[in-house]
Amino acid sequence: MIRLDNATKVYKRGARPALDSVSVEIERGDFVFLVGSSGSGKSTFLKLILREERPTGGDIYVAGRHLNKLSAWRVPHLRREIGAVFQDFRLLPNKTVYQNVAFALQVIGKNRHHIQSTVPEMLELVGLSGKERRMPHELSGGEQQRVAIARAFVNHPPILLCDEPTGNLDPGTSVGIMRLLDRINRTGTTVLMATHDDEIVDQMRKRVIELRGGELVRDQDRGVYGLERV
Numbered sequence: 001m002i003r004l005d006n007a008t009k010v011y012k013r014g015a016r017p018a019l020d021s022v023s024v025e026i027e028r029g030d031f032v033f034l035v036g037s038s039g040s041g042k043s044t045f046l047k048l049i050l051r052e053e054r055p056t057g058g059d060i061y062v063a064g065r066h067l068n069k070l071s072a073w074r075v076p077h078l079r080r081e082i083g084a085v086f087q088d089f090r091l092l093p094n095k096t097v098y099q100n101v102a103f104a105l106q107v108i109g110k111n112r113h114h115i116q117s118t119v120p121e122m123l124e125l126v127g128l129s130g131k132e133r134r135m136p137h138e139l140s141g142g143e144q145q146r147v148a149i150a151r152a153f154v155n156h157p158p159i160l161l162c163d164e165p166t167g168n169l170d171p172g173t174s175v176g177i178m179r180l181l182d183r184i185n186r187t188g189t190t191v192l193m194a195t196h197d198d199e200i201v202d203q204m205r206k207r208v209i210e211l212r213g214g215e216l217v218r219d220q221d222r223g224v225y226g227l228e229r230v
């Protein structure tokens with residue numbers, strides 16, 4: 001579903017690579033935590049998969065596409081295969097909960113009938129039924145992240161990328177978000193989550209990929225946040 005072959009990213013000529021010859025394969029349905037200290041290359045890894053950045057070396061394959069060869073006009077099709085969730089939620093502040101989720105379907109040309117039946121289902125899945133008319137600022141952080149997840153998943157993409165989705169949430173709220181991501185993963189969606197949240201990683205015992213200075217230094221099944229904690 002996602003494969004990096006010696007993927008390298010050098011942002012500025014002469015600078016140290018942000019990602020240094022990383023090879024890894026993530027299968028359909030996997031749940032993977034991407035860990036590593038600040039600056040280790042996690043965001044770069046995610047950006048390469050989204051084609052927000054291009055590699056300076058190596059090859060990247062996502063959802064059956066060789067991204068090195070993907071022309072710019074096909075990038076929106078790639079992005080339909082990938083739901084993305086961020087630490088800062090990135091909701092549209094002037095739209096309601098319902099409208100935020102519906103908008104993701106409108107922009108890909110879904111008809112009104114489809115939208116009217118799909119959005120309530122998705123809001124039910126994330127536990128927000130009854131809050132359709134709220135504005136984002138009328139929601140807690142955890143609820144805002146649930147809206148963001150509903151929006152990312154409403155089109156049932158095969159891949160969900162999450163960049164620090166619990167970074168702004170308290171531990172109890174984070175557990176709820178992880179339950180939701182686990183549920184989405186169980187539908188067959190590949191989940192790749194960059195995180196600094198050691199408690200979450202240690203609780204979930206999923207595959208852990210660790211970056212250090214841009215290099216892949218660990219790929220562990222049913223892993224923990226830091227090996228020294230085992």
Ligand SMILES: Nc1ncnc2c1ncn2[C@@H]1O[C@H](COP(=O)(O)OP(=O)(O)OP(=O)(O)O)[C@@H](O)[C@H]1O
Binds near residue numbers: 011017037039042045
């Ligand atoms: N657009 C850019 N231009 C130049 N250098 C960059 C750019 N983006 C990232 N870098 C550098 O690449 C390295 C990896 O950064 P990256 O953001 O991928 O790390 P990260 O693991 O996501 O960090 P954090 O946990 O703080 O988000 C860092 O040294 C960073 O300074």
